[in-house]
Structures are given as C-alpha cells and as structure tokens.
Amino acid sequence: MNEIRVFYKKTGNMKFISHLDMNRLMTRAIKKAGVPVWYTEGFNPHPYMTFSMPLSLGHESYCESFDIRLVEECDLNSLVARFNEVLPNGIEITRIAPAVNKPTDITKAVYKIVFYDADEKFCTKLAAFLGRENIIVEKTGKKGKITQINLAEKILAKDIAEADGNCTLSVALPSGTTENINPALLIAAFSDTMLEMPCYDIIREQLFCGEEEYK
C-alpha cells in the first residue's frame, strides 16, 4: 500500500471553510475522481485521510497537505489533474508525492500578510512595532490556562515590503505540535496600537522542519 501526500492551495473564498468541511470536501473529491484509496475498517468505513497541520478559519494557504493510502498503482502526475477537475475554485492540488517527513517534524511556518491600501506610514508603524523588544500577549492554552508570552522573541524572521499600494509582511513563526504561534495573535497585538486597520489577508506560504521545507 502506497502512503502518499497530496499538497494543495486553499485560497479565496475557501478560506471560510473549516477543517471538518475540508475533510468532507476531499472525501467527495476522492470519490468523484475515482482515486483508489484505502478505507478504514470498522463500523463507519471512510477513506483514511490525515491532514498535516490545521489552518485557522479565515486564513489562506499555499502549503496544505493530507496523506492517503493508495490501493493501486497510480501515475501521480495525472492524479493531480484528475483531482483538480473535481475540486471547487480556490482549492488546487499542486503536487502529489510519497510522504517524506512526519507531521510532527514541523517546527516553523512562513506567513505572508497582505495589508490592502496601506501606505508608507503604515509600513513604518508596522516595522517599528515588530522591531520592539517586547510584544507581550496573553495566550489561552488548553484547559483555559492563560499564559503570557513575548511575541517579539517568537519572530524567527521578518520582512516588510510595499508594492501596488499594499503593504506585505513576510514573517516566520514557530509552528507544530511542540509550539505554535498563530500570526493572528501578532496582528491583533498590532491592531491594539492602531486607531484604524486596513483589510488584510493572512496566507501560510510554507511549512518547515528545521530549515528544510516540509515534504
């Protein structure tokens, strides 16, 4: 049996679809495209499918993936085309390949945050904010426990660019089962210092295991 990893982009209006919704969507796509997958045994058989890393509702992503098991040999390239034929706009399979890393190996993620109609002044304020030594926020963990963390320490890399009237922030943050910082926390902290905020999109561009791209 072949364990393969399906990589896809989730963009546009698909950002409003939850994780469970994605599960259902992919199950149906598998059926429509006739992908020969292995079904779990037991009371409620369904295609075996595990997603690599959860994504917040409202965020887009270029690096989503899930694992399935094929029960027949398949040309993985033509499988990409078969899948894309039956998926809605906003979900696009980018490649299918045998899984390399384990999802638990993921340590960081790079995000692109695009602020629309944001001028130079905005970019300057953002850069100043991100340059601070302390960005203290409260994070509610499981079981409702509230801890204080300094986001400034968590920013692994950052870059701000201005183009076409928009301000784009590229930021690397810890991501994975050991530690996970949601970029929304950072934006929320920045929002608190601003009177007005432009509309923005958060896009997860790539997942990493250490310095290597997650495959």
Next chain:
Amino acid sequence: MDKKLEKLLLSVQKPGRYTGGECGSIIKNKDDVDVRFAFCFPDTYEVGMSHLGMKILYSLFNSREDIWCERVFAPWVDFEQVMRENNIPLYALESGDSLDKFDFVGFTLQYEMSYTNLLNMLELGGIPLRSADRKGFQYPIVVAGGPCAFNPEPIADFVDIFFLGEGEEVDLEVIDLYKKYHDSGDKDAFLRAAAQIEGVYVPSLYNISYNDDNTIKSVVADCGAPQIVKKRIMKDMDKSFYPDNQVVPLIEIIHDRVAQEIFRGCIRGCRFCQAGYIYRPVREKSYETVNRQAKDLCANTGYDEVSLASLSTSDYTQLESLLTEMLKWTEKDMVNLSLPSLRIDNFPKELVEKTESVRKSGLTFAPEAGTQRLRDVINKNITEENIMSGCRMAFEQGHTSVKLYFMIGLPTETDEDIKGIADLAQKVVDLYYSLPTKPKGKSVSVSIGVSTFVPKPFTPFQFAPQIDREEIVRRQRLLKSHITTKKVSVSFHDSSTSFAEAILARGDRRLCNVVELAFKKGCKFDGWDDQFSLETWLEAFRELNIDPAFYANREREYDEILPWDHIFCGVDKGFFVKQDMLAKQAETTPNCREKCANCGAAAYKCGVCVEKKGGAKQ
C-alpha cells in the same frame, strides 16, 4: 468578493453560508441569458440546501441556455445586522448580484412560519413588499410555490404569482410567457395571461368579500381568471425532469446526502396529513429510473449516502427490486443507503437488514395516537400488534432505543387517549424486557415526541378547531403524569409555535396586514424556538383588531366558504366532508390500492388511479 465584505464575513457565524463557490453551482454570463431567476429559500443555508424541490428546479432552469437560476437563502440574524449596518443588499450566491436585479424572485413555501422571512428577504433585497407597489417590470416578478401555496391567502398581497402543485412544466411556461411580455412593460397584461395557465394562481385577480361574522361571503375571479384554480402535476414520473447533479455544500447542512425521490403522493389518506392529499394521486417512478438517477447523482457529486425520499417508502410497490439493484453498486462504492419514512405495518425485515443505515440509526415510528379508537378517527391504520411486532423486530436486531411520534389535540381526543400514549410506551418497554434475545446488560430507551395537532387546509380536519393553549398544556401535563418509568422520556413540541402555525395555515387575505406588521415589529425565523416571539405576533393582532382565535380555534361549518375553496388540489371538498363525518364515527377508509374512495384525483387520469388492481404498476 471585495475585501471589506470578506472582513465582515469573518465576524459572523458560519461565513461559508454566504460565499457560494460550491461544486455543482452554475455560473453563467448574465449578458448571455434572457431571464435571471433568483430561487429563494426563506430559511438558513443549512436548511434550504437540504430541500429537494430547489435541487430539481435549479437544475431544470439552468438546463435552459436562456435562463440563469441562482440561489438565495435567509441571512442569519448576525449577518443580517452586518448587512444592514453596511448597506449590503441581499445577494444571490452565484453572481453576488442583489435580489432586485433579477427578473424573477421565487420562494418555496414549505411551512407557514417562514412567511416573515419571505418579507425580510424582499426588504433586504430592495424590493417593495406589496405586489401593488411593484409597477411594470422595474422590480422582479415575485412568485412562490410549495405546499403552503395551496392556501397562500395570508401572503397574497406580497406575491404576484403562486404556483400550485409541481413546477417542472408550469414554471417554464410562465417564464416563456414573461419573455413575450417583458418588452411591452405591461405587467398587468402578463399576469392576466399567466392566470390562464393551469397551475397558476394570480391572487390580485380575485376579489374577496366578507360577511358580518367575518367569514367569507364570496371569492370572485376577475379579468377572465379561472373561478377554480387547478394544481399542476407531472403525470409520468419516469419522463419528468430530474437532475443528474446537485450543488454540493462546502459547509455542513442538515441533510448532507443525495435525496432520491421514488414516488410522489401517498395512498394512505391519514386525515390530519395535508401532504397526503395535495400530492395525489400517487405516481411512482420505475425502479430502473430510480436506480439510474441515484447512481448518476452519486457519481457526479461524490456523496457517500443516498436517502430514498417519499411520503411512505415502504408503500413503494417496487421496493424489493429497487433495493436489489441499488445494493449491486452501493456496497461496492461504499455508499450508504438510508430509508426514512418507513411505515411500521409494512416493515420488510429482510430488505431493511440489507441497508446498514437502519442498523446504525435508531428506529422511529409514528403511531400519532395512543388508542386504536383515535387511530381509527385519524385513519392511521396501524394496530397495536403492528407497533409491537415492529419494535420486536428492532429489538431482536440489536436496537435498544425506539422513538415514537404522537400528536396531542386530535379531533375527538379524550383523557383516555392521552393515557393511551403512556400505556403504549410502557408496553414497548415491557416487550423489550420480555424478550430472551435482548442485548445483555443494556436497558431500553423509548422516547416519545409529542407535537400539537394543527388543522390544515385540504384535509378532512380542515373544519376542526385547534384546542386552546391552556388545554394543550393540561394534556401535556396529564401525559407526563402517566409516565412512571425512567425508560420512557417525553419531549413536547412548543405549543405557542403550533398556535401561530394554526392561525396562518387557515388564514385568509386579511392576515396579510398582520404578517406585515409582525415582520415590521421584528418577527423573523419564526420556525426557530429561540427567535420566535408569540407575544410580538399577538401585539400585531391586537393593533389590527383581529382575533387570532377566529382562525386557529374556531370550528367551521361544512358549508362555510373557506379561503382556499377556489383552489383544487386534486380532492373534492365533498370528499373531505365525508371523511370528517366518518372520522367522527371512528370509521376507517381503506388506502388507494385496497379500494378507491373516489376522492376526485382520478380527474388527473394517472398514477395509482389508473393502476391495474392488485397493486403493482403494469
């Protein structure tokens, strides 16, 4: 979608309700079509997307190159507030265009409590509520169909055209007629011509006068409209249009599966049930057609569950052949087969064993009344023996829970009948413990769902009063007091909603003002317990000096002119009178396949009325 709207969507529950983009949704170029139709379901996305009628008509309209049909659902209260605050009009999911840009705005009326939502959607779409205020073709033509269209009088002032019966032909005929009249700008001429099409009811062409006692004096058709409006039905179900694809929702909805229709109508003639009369005569699809349609839908949608939809699935004469054919591919394709609407006295054990879903879900039966006498009154021809043997079969298969549905407030009901419900539940519990084959160590759970009887138009009980709310509560308490074991649990459907339903179901045209005022006072999503406010409705009644009890709690004389008498649903009024008289004697009537009762549906010359005797269609 613009970024501002996206940002607003992130602030509401389930934003996926408002985005569209689903597989199976049809996108066309609006400049390439002649007619744009907005199909509006007056409830949330999750409720409306489960509706089979919309799936059929959406596909049918879009199969025409000159028509583009899009979907619109009622925004939930949180998004509605956002819309109003930001001047966002109600829009269709496919194009994002506001409702007022369409040629037709069509509603499906599944239940009376959706009327305020209908008004709300018109208002949010920028469309004047009253037909009289929509002059020429500057606003869309507002149309409506579905079961409540059979007595649409409480919303007659807001809708230009009602479709009576099944829309697969008549809807397109009206759309074609519209194309002819559109350039002239003469809406009145269009409506007069539409009224000539069978199945079309144009309420503005009917003048209603009242007696001093508030009953109807006369209903007179004007401008050549037919004095009696007859419903339309599809006579040959195998040839009738049926979709091979449907819009597959991206978010979770109530019935997330393929709903495969197997027949229309019902042979049983239970006297409280409106659907059983307005969809007469029974017309079956051949099992080959059903199987092919279900298979195509599963392949095109990727759904892994098919539900066989009808009013009474075990009455389908070809059920065995159908299940045999379907199981050939459903088992292999990992598709689940679900059979709701099974009658307890016609419960084919071997067949049902083949369908896994019944094993998985609990079993539900609807005896409706607690004593044989009352069951005979309502013509629900089920005996206690039927109920017990159905439960025995379920228990022997490993089920430990059973759900039983009953109604309170049925005509001629006494306290004995109420006690009968509790006795019946107790007998089911006792049966479980008497069985040697019951699951070890597990106790049984019998849950009783009790709703309040609402008399409906086009039933033998359309003359009956609904009992007063105080009396309903007394009977509910009485039932509860008779339950003496923890193995039986009772839940009651809210009686104030039932009261509101009873008013609107048999309302006349004077209620339009009440519906409008209730809406203006903030009534909407009346079908939702946490949104419904009877007090606000009653305020509207008081301000307009109209007594709601006149509609809900009054017994009608047989010769009273009812607000729907000028509509023919396939059954003669005389038949309803006779059935009500039989009910009062607790006399039953056999079903259509046992013996024809001459209800009037034979006028349509199809379906069960022309089946060879002996049951199976030749």
